[in-house]
Amino acid sequence: MNIKYVDLIDQTYYFPQEEFTLDGENLRFHGIDLMKVIEEYGSPLKFTYLPKISENIRKAKNWFQEAMDKHAYKGQYHYCYCTKSSHFEAVLDRALENDIHIETSSAFDINIIEKLKGKGKIKDDTYVLCNGFKRDQYIQNIARLINEGHQNCIPIIDNYEEISLLSNVIKGDYKVGIRIASEEEPKFEFYTSRLGIGYKNIVPFYEDQIKNNDNVELKMLHFFINTGIRDNAYYWNELVKCLKVYVRLKKICPSLDSLNIGGGFPIKNSLAFDYDYQYMVNEIINQINIACAEAEVPVPHIFTEFGSFTVGESGGAVYEVLYQKQQNDREKWNMIDSSFITTLPDTWAINKRFIMLPINRWEDEYERVLLGGLTCDSDDYYNSEQNMNAIYLPKYKKERPLYIGFFNTGAYQESIGGFGGLQHCLIPQPKHLLIDKDKNGNITTKLFAEQQKVEDLLKILGYSTNETKSL
Template sequence: MNTKYIDLIDQTFDFPQEEFSLNNDNLLFHGIPLNELVQKYGSPLKFTYLPKISENIMRAKNWFSKAIEKNGYKGKYNYCYCTKSSHFQHVMHEALKNDIHIETSSAFDINIIENLKEKGKIKDDAYILCNGFKREQYIDNIGRLINSGHRNCIPIIDNYEEIDLLSDVVEDNFKVGIRIASEEEPKFEFYTSRLGIGYKNIVPFYENQIKDNDKVELKMLHFFINTGIRDNAYYWNELAKCLKVYVRLKKICPSLDCLNIGGGFPIKNSLAFEYDYEYMVDEIINQINIACNEAEVAVPHIFTEFGSFTVGESGGAIYEILYQKQQNDREKWNMIDSSFITTLPDTWAINKRFIMLPINRWNDEYERVLLGGLTCDSDDYYNSEQNRNAIYLPKYSKSKPLYIGFFNTGAYQDSIGGVGGLQHCLIPQPKHIIIDRDENGELTTTLFKPQQKAEQMLSILGYDSNNEPTYSHNGALNEQTIPSNG
C-alpha cells in the first residue's frame, strides 16, 4: 500500500522537477541540501538563492531575443528590475550583473540608485524609470539624479501636475513617459486603475502640457495591468487599446519611441504550474508589430519591469513543526515555530499560494493537517488550496523533528512584513541566509541577518532607557529627538 509521502507526490505530480529533487528522503532545492542548512543555522530561517535571479533575467532576455528575430521586429528590448519587489543590496547586486535597467517607486529608491552608482554597479547610460505618485521628496530626488548628469532617468508621469513640479527642479531638458490608467478586470471593485492617466486623456494631455514645452520630451508610453501578463481576452484587449494610443501619439510625437509593457510574469506556485512564457512573449511582439505596421509607424523599443519574476523564485522559508494539536475528531493543527502573518504576509492578506513541501522524512507515512502560526490571531494559518483542501505532510512525531519549506517567496514578503521592525504579537523575524555559488560552482552560505532580538523591538517601542521623554515642572512635555531604532 502506497502510504509514504513520496508516494503521494509521485502519484500527484511529475517529480523530481528542475529545482526540486531528493537525496534519500531529504529535499534538495537547486541542489541545496535544505536539511543540512537547517541543521547548521536552525529554524525558523529565510534564505535567498542568488543564482536564480540571474537565471530568470537571462531566460526573459532570451525569450525576447528569439521573438524579435522570429518576427523581424526592428526595435530593441530592455529588461528593467522593479525594485519594490525586494530592495536588498544582495538582490540588486545580483540583478545588476546582467546588464539591466531599474524601475523605481518612491523617493528612497533614488537614494539606493545613487549608492549603487557610487559603487559602480549602475552605469551612467542605464535607464532609471521613475514610477508612482510623486510627492515632494520623490520629485526633488529625481531632479537631483537628472541634474547630476543621469540623462536616462525617465519620470513616468502619473498625474496632471507632475510635469510642472519636475520642471521646477530639473535644470535642463528632460525626458518623460506617460502611464496609461488601464481598465481593471471585471472582478475588481473599481473600473479604472488609480495609477496613470486615462486612455482618452493621453493625447490631450500631451498636446496641452508636452507638445509645445521645449523643456520636456515624451519618450515612453507605459502600460500595466494588475492581473499580469496572461493569455486571456482581458489582457489582449487592454494591450490592443494601449497600442491604439501608442500609434495615435507616435503620429504626432516623433520623439516617442519606447513602449513599457510593465511586469506581471507569473512565478511557479505549485508543482503543477504551467505557463508558456515563450509563446506569450512571441505573441506580444507579434501584436505590437502588426499594430504598428498597419498604422505605418515605427515599432517602439520594448521595456519590461519584472519584479516578482526576477526575485520571487530565489527565496524560501523553513519552519519546524513544534507540536500537533488535535482540536476535534477531524482537524489536526501542526504548529510552526513562527508566524505566517509576519513572515509570509501574502498568505494572510491575499490568500496567495506558495509551494510548500517537507524538508525531511519523505519516506514516512503522511496525514492530513492544517498549519497554524504562533500568534494569537485566528487568521494566522496557511492552507495550500486557499480554504478548499487541507495539507498533507509526514505524520507528526515528538521524537522525529519535521521541517517544512515554503518556496518562491522572494518577492515582497520581507518589505510587506516589515523586516527588522515590529511584528504581530512580537514574534521575532527569522534569521536570513544568503546562498550563492563560487567560481567553481560550490555552494556558499552567509548569515545576512540574525533572528530579531527582544532588545531591538523594545527599542522601537520606546522602552530604551535613553529614550525616556522629559517633562518640565508644570507637566509640559519638553521637545526632544527620540531615536527611532536605538
C-alpha cells in the same frame, strides 16, 4: 498500498522537477542540502538563493530575443527590475550584474540608485524609470539625479500636475513617459486603475502639457496590468487598447519610441504550474508588430518591468513543526515555530499561494493537516484555500522533528512584513541567509541577518531609553 509521502507526490505531480530533487528522504532545492542548512543555522529561517536571479533574467532576455528574431522586430529590448519587490543590496547587486535597468516607485529608491551609482553598479546609460505618485521628496530626488547628469532617468507621469512640479526643479531638458490608467479586471471593486492617465486623455494631455514644452521630451508609453501578463481575454484586450493609443500618439509625437509593457510574468506557485513564457512573448511581439505595420509607424523599443519574476523564485522560508493539536474529529493543526502573518504576509493578506513541501521524512506515511502560526490571531494559518489543494504532510511524530519549506517567496514578503521592525505578537523576525555558488559551483551560505532579539524589539518600542527633550 502507496502510503508514503513520496508516493503521494509521485502520483500527483511530475517529480523530481528542475529545482526540486530528493536525496534519500530529504528535499533539495537547486541542489541545496536543506537539512544541512537547518543543522547549521536552526529554524525558523529565510533564505535568498542568489543564482536564481541571474537565471531568470537570462531566460527572459532569451525569450524576447528569440521572439524579435522570429518576427523580424526592429526595436530593442530592455529588462528592468522593480526595486519594490526586494530592495536588499545583495539582490540588486546580483540583478545588476546582468546588464539590466531599474524601475523605482518612491523617493528613497533614488537614494539607493545614487548609492549603487557611486559604487559603479549603475552606469550613466542605465535607464531609471520612476513610477508612482510623486510628492515633493520624490520630485526633488528625481530632479537631483537628472541635474547631476543621469539623462536616462525617465519620470513616468502619473497625474496631470507632475510635469509642472518636475519642470520647477529640473535644470534644462528632460525625458518623460506617460502611464496609462488601464481598466481593471471585472472582479475588481473599481473599474479604472488609480495610477496613470486614462486612455482617452493621453493625447489631449500630451498636446496640452508636452507638445509645445521645449524642455520636455516624451519617450515612453507605460502600459501596466495589475494581474500580470496572462493569456486571457482581459490582458489581450487591454494590450490592443494600449497599442491604439501608442500609434495615435506616435503619429503626432516623433520622439516617442518606447513602450513599457509592465505587469510582470507569473512565477511558479505549485508543482503543477504551467505557463508558456515563450508563447506569450512571441504573441506580444507579434501583436505590436502587426499594430504598428497597419498604422504605418515604426515599432517601439520594448521595456519590461519584472519584479516578482526577477527575485520571487530565489526565496524560501523554513519552519519546524513544533506540535500537533487535534481540535476535533477531523482537524489536525500542525503548529510551526514562527508566524505566517509576519513572515509570509501575502498568505494572510491576499491568500497567495507558495510551493509548500516537507524538507525531511519523505519516506514516512502522510496525513491531512492544517498549518498554524504562533500568534494569537485566528487568521495566522495556511490551509487548502491558499495551497490550492488539501495539505498533506508526513505524520507528526514528536520524536522525529518535521521541517517544512515554503518556496518562491522572494518578492515583497520582507518589505510588507516590515523586515527588522515590530512583528505581530512580538514574534521575532527569523534569521536570513544568502545562498550562493562559488566559482567552482559549490554552494555557499552567509548569514545576512540574525533572528531578532528581545532587545531589538524593546528598543523600537521605547523601553530602552529614558531620554526626554524639552520643546
